[in-house]
Amino acid sequence: MKKNKFVYTGFVIVATIIITIFIMNTLDNNPKEIKNENEVNNENYDKINDFIKNDFYVEGYEELLQGDSYLVGVPDSVNGIEANKSNNLYQTSRNFIYVNSNKSVIILLTTSKNDTYKTSEWVAANGYFPERFNSENSPYGFKENLPETSIFSYVIADKGYMLTMTAFSQEDTKDGSLALEELSSFTQELTNKLKTLTKGEDKK
Template structure:
């Protein structure tokens, strides 16, 4: 009787363990389908939206130079792994990049738009800047880090998520041009207005 109970317990544990493992893999697979890839409908919407950007988004003072050409920086395999080979379902199928140049003030703006996977959120994601006058000066409290080998540029970056899209913009200017943060804020405002009217 004792041996039968022991066998019954071992078999029960094995069955429970097997069911648990199967359930976990099934749930993980479902989640990866929901959050790891863009649905065909969302991909079609993304393509239609980026066509609107190509045709209608004309930020004041800027010309877009890619004109639909690809400009994608390859992601390290450690981040995407096998997704990288699936162009239609990876980041390469849900991101589009633009380069805007302003001949008047000599600024360049890089803009990247990607379709969010999973539930939509509205949030500011990050911002950072580099000012040559602040971070590469022989005359301020950071002078220990000064060297003439660093490029004389200013760079400003904003990133936010709205209406199911992630938008990241970087403005690059000559170090003497100190209005870059204001220009990028104005550009982001134009992007936001365009998003509101075209999603």
């Protein structure tokens, strides 16, 4: 009986050693498999940022940051791929600020990494203009202390990256058409150029 118990114990030890060696070899031979589940590895994101920073231009607009790093603090209720626990800043996004002083329009552009959407897709769109949401004729009421500012935003995803664009203008038409039209034109011009830029990546 003792002999059988000894043989069984020895078998378990040998099997454990073999399994351990197998796992270690697997880890060594497949380092790419050991990574953060949220990690994004693509060429498009860096490519579009370089293009926007150095070559993208919309007539009438000036990009203020000119490559300067500008990070925005975020609440710690969300801890995802962008999170930096030490200071709650978005590190893997890039911010651009475009101003058009002649039309009194500002457009904010943020690029962020994307590993979810594989083709060009609309993610979200939203907007606010005073005539509809804060006027004497508005069904939502009127409050004097709210700014007379029109705001519209688009979120678009493509292979490897996501674009968040927000346009706002204080001196707008009553229906907010200036901010919306400027955002629409800006988006059209940017996305068309980015599609051409990343066309080779889509074939991979």
